[in-house]
Amino acid sequence: MEARRAHVARGPFHSTPVFVARASGAVVEDVDGNRLLDFASGIAVTNLGHAPEDVVRAIQGQAERFLHTSFNVVPYEGYVALAERLNRLAPGRGPKKTFLANSGAEAVENAVKIARAHTRRQGVVCFDHAFHGRTFMAMSLTSKAVYRHGFAPYCGEVYRTPFPYAYRSPEPDAGAWAFRAFRDLVQNHMGPDNLAAVILEPVLGEGGFVDAPKQFVKDLASFCADHGAVFIADEIQTGFGRTGTLFACEQYGVEPDLVTLAKGLGSGLPISAVTGRAEIMDAPIEGAIGGTYGGNPVACAAALAVLDRFEADGFALVGKAKRLGERIGERLMAWKERHPRIGDVRGLGPMRGIELVKDPSTKEPDKAAAGALARFCMQRGLVILTAGTYGNVIRLLVPLTIEEDELEEGLGVIEAGLDEIGRSA
Ligand SMILES: Cc1ncc(COP(=O)(O)O)c(C=O)c1O
Structure with a gap:
């Protein structure tokens, strides 16, 4: 030490x-x-x-074949196979596409970029007590002082509204109260035609394991649909069985436009994903999103082995x-x-x-x-x-x-x- x-x-x-x-x-x-x-x-x-054991074996097998070419230079099948699997497993029924990155924060950054490219709008709404990561946009969306203090200025066009924290809510129906505050923010302070995206953790992670009321999440998702905004579910902490379903959104009965994934996906190898509606995911033009390491082949092999485990014996x-x-x-x-x-x-x-x-x-x-x-x-x-x-x-x-x-x-x-x-x- x-x-x-x-x-x-x-x-x-x-x-x-x-x-x-x-x-x-x-x-x-x-x-x-x-x-x-x-x-x-x-x-x-x-x-x-x-x-x-099975994940370690998959990592070893891939490490013996090749470690890195960069998907932006010479692509490889593991990346595509993982995208196909996530498109099939992630919440939402229509055609989906996936982009891979290295960390949760990077997935959040890219989700916001994709949402802005798709909507050609700028405003992003996030919530009190949220944690979305430590890079600049992710930090700007994060609420706790220790993760932000001294690092200003933050990214522009980020708006924050109360999370329905039932235990500390000023009203008995925390969801209805928080949704009213959200709607007021968008309609009267931002303007709905500036709303690119809303990003929500269905269950606050770093913010204290507070699960959002079901109706609140449904109301947010339908508000976004009605106003042409992108609803992003940050399932970086809640994903991969953590809430008793493969993804928390399944229990909320909502289909987010985009979902951010990381953590449990790689079982310890750094890998993250943005998965969502194909027409939204295709908004950034060729070359506009990417990175040297995103969707590293060894990490993809680990993630595919993780998904094999989840899918085994009927989940x-x-x-x-x-x-x-x-x-x-x-x-x-x-x-x-x-x-x-x-x-x-x-x-x-x-x-x-x-x-x-x-x-x-x-x-x-x-x-x-x-x-x-x-x-x-x-x-x-x-x-x-x-x-x-x-x-x-x-x-x-x-x-x-x-x-x-x-x-x-x-x-x-x-x-x-x-x-x-x-x-x-
Ligand atoms: C909900 C949520 N989003 C984003 C992140 C950031 O992920 P990372 O630390 O991999 O950048 C975290 C990490 O704790 C998280 O819990």
């Missing part, structure tokens, strides 16, 4: 300050031989667990994810009954969060309690992450392939940690 401090820029943060030596399934082993159970999955990436893994979500959800509800510091438990499928507060009647966020719980877990060999604009949410991102006894072990540690912070309240 001393060498890290000497040689690596201060900026990157470590939620679990140990160095990994190897990782497999749900377990990370550090350089001192400590075993840690991983309930963070590298921020929703290793949904199939660490180093799944059995997605069924397992759904059951996992129900189990975790029940446990969280039981904890909420017993622990006054738990203000809210929520989420979709196995993407679940616990919001900690100083006092349930004031709902004052308790960031210190979330930090203390994360430290308690780490000391007992469990990796968990905090989240939320106020830093007071514990988010659970267990591998979808987790074994029964590992799940119980990890949940037991969190339960003991909640008891501990309860005692010290």
Whole structure:
């Protein structure tokens, strides 16, 4: 860690300050031989667990054939095969096309470029508590101060409106309230003919695992359709089984015009995608979007192996994810009954969060309690992450392939940690 401090820029943060030596399934082993159970999955990436054998084999096979030519120089079949698979699997029924990039932020950047090229408009609407990445447009769409502070000026023509955060909504129907605010922004402040795109995480990731109400998402999608704007679902964190369906949009009954994907797609290799309606995806002219590494052949091979796993046995893994979500959800509800510091438990499928507060009647966020719980877990060999604009949410991102006894072990540690912070309240 001393060498890290000497040689690596201060900026990157470590939620679990140990160095990994190897990782497999749900377990990370550090350089001192400590075993840690991983309930963070590298921020929703290793949904199939660490180093799944079939994905590793696909990576090795491709690495032996060729590592890189650049799709912009000499194209290769893996890119096309992955695009075809994503077009078939992504939400939405009509003809679709795909563009591949390296990171989630890059997918978001390109989705906005494609939407602007298609609509020939500029305005992009995003939401309070959103996280879309750290590059300039993605950061401009992101709401939390720590990711933005000191980096201004931000990109122009970005407009922000409230997210329907039920627990903290000023009105009982958070969705109706937030939709009214959105409509007012577009109709009276931006002008609908300046609306190129709306970008939404169906379940806030970094923003605290808040699931948007179904009607709200439907209303947004139909507003976009009525006004010729592009509805972008950012499924970078929610995709690939994380919410108990392959994509969260399936549970919302909406067909986004574009969807951004990353994280679970590559099982650890850097790859991302924009998939969406073919006529929108074809708006940028030849050469207008691309990059040296986007859709790297080794990453494509990994992603194809990931999709094989999801499609195997009639999407059995997605069924397992759904059951996992129900189990975790029940446990969280039981904890909420017993622990006054738990203000809210929520989420979709196995993407679940616990919001900690100083006092349930004031709902004052308790960031210190979330930090203390994360430290308690780490000391007992469990990796968990905090989240939320106020830093007071514990988010659970267990591998979808987790074994029964590992799940119980990890949940037991969190339960003991909640008891501990309860005692010290
Ligand atoms: C919803 C969402 N969008 C975009 C991103 C940015 O992805 P990346 O870190 O790969 O750039 C993230 C990352 O956490 C995310 O959760």
